[in-house]
Amino acid sequence: MSIGRGALSATRLISAGSPFYIFRQQLTGFLFLLPALLFTLIFLIGPIAVAVVFSFTSYNILSPPEFNGLANYVTVLNIPAFWESLYITAKYIFLRLSLIFVIAFLMAHIVQTRVLGAGVFQTIYFLPYVFPLAVTSVVWKIFFQPHGLIDSLTAVLGIPPIDWLTHEDWALVAILITTVWSGVGYYSIILLAGLQTIPKSIWEASVVDGLTGRQRFIYVTLPMLKPTLFFLLVVGTVNTIQGFDPFLVMTDGGPGTATQVIGLLIFKEGVVNLRMGIACAMSVILLAIIFTLTLLQQRALRWKV
Numbered sequence: 001m002s003i004g005r006g007a008l009s010a011t012r013l014i015s016a017g018s019p020f021y022i023f024r025q026q027l028t029g030f031l032f033l034l035p036a037l038l039f040t041l042i043f044l045i046g047p048i049a050v051a052v053v054f055s056f057t058s059y060n061i062l063s064p065p066e067f068n069g070l071a072n073y074v075t076v077l078n079i080p081a082f083w084e085s086l087y088i089t090a091k092y093i094f095l096r097l098s099l100i101f102v103i104a105f106l107m108a109h110i111v112q113t114r115v116l117g118a119g120v121f122q123t124i125y126f127l128p129y130v131f132p133l134a135v136t137s138v139v140w141k142i143f144f145q146p147h148g149l150i151d152s153l154t155a156v157l158g159i160p161p162i163d164w165l166t167h168e169d170w171a172l173v174a175i176l177i178t179t180v181w182s183g184v185g186y187y188s189i190i191l192l193a194g195l196q197t198i199p200k201s202i203w204e205a206s207v208v209d210g211l212t213g214r215q216r217f218i219y220v221t222l223p224m225l226k227p228t229l230f231f232l233l234v235v236g237t238v239n240t241i242q243g244f245d246p247f248l249v250m251t252d253g254g255p256g257t258a259t260q261v262i263g264l265l266i267f268k269e270g271v272v273n274l275r276m277g278i279a280c281a282m283s284v285i286l287l288a289i290i291f292t293l294t295l296l297q298q299r300a301l302r303w304k305v
Helices: 002-016 021-052 071-077 082-110 118-129 133-143 149-156 173-196 201-206 213-224 228-241 245-251 262-272 276-302
Strands: none
Touching: 021 276, 071 082, 071 228, 071 276, 082 118, 082 173, 082 228, 082 262, 118 173, 133 149, 133 173, 133 245, 173 245, 201 213, 213 228, 228 262, 245 262, 262 276
């Protein structure tokens, strides 16, 4: 009886190490990954490849595309509105991410210290992220209307009414308030998760060593949060560039071109002006810029603090 069980165990071990068994295990794993791979190929890599192809053609949607080489790229680089939109986009990215990171750190610190009502506070500040940005933009556009909610609040503080959406100096500020309010909850949750991964022993050792709160933040918190910060920088940069919804809904790029970011310019060139070849060339250039920014951010976070 024992000999038979031993032979059966040996047979199982041999079958488990056989090429067919290994192939079956690999095939099973591949089939589990197949839906995600198909989604990536069809909805991510596929559109990028199509945009690259169309960027070398004269295509206006109404007629078949015709190959024109690098003519679209030369045209794009000679359009003043393209460079202006890149400048506005860069300024918007810097201001939005700076505000979000500062506020998100404060929110994450409040929740981590477990002050009274921290759980309720965490739920409240995350709620705006749940709503679609287009819907949020519509609501905030109503708030920023003359004699709206924002004017009523500023009047209490003695501040005269401001033309939030029609003044070139305030339109971008209004959109910043809207998008920071909408997205800061997500960033704070990720930062809180990063803070909670830092071992308590490191915090206690830094206190014993006599480090001040500022020194602990610079020499302990930031180095330990580098992976989290890199993730948020990359995701935040990409989402900020792609998120043209509030610009379209609240100002439509105005007044003038004061809030015409690169995403909105690409939308107008491709959908409104029907210059799909030009829009695709802008998209490819934007993709190269995002890729370069990602590499620079990764290298910057490798530096020693």
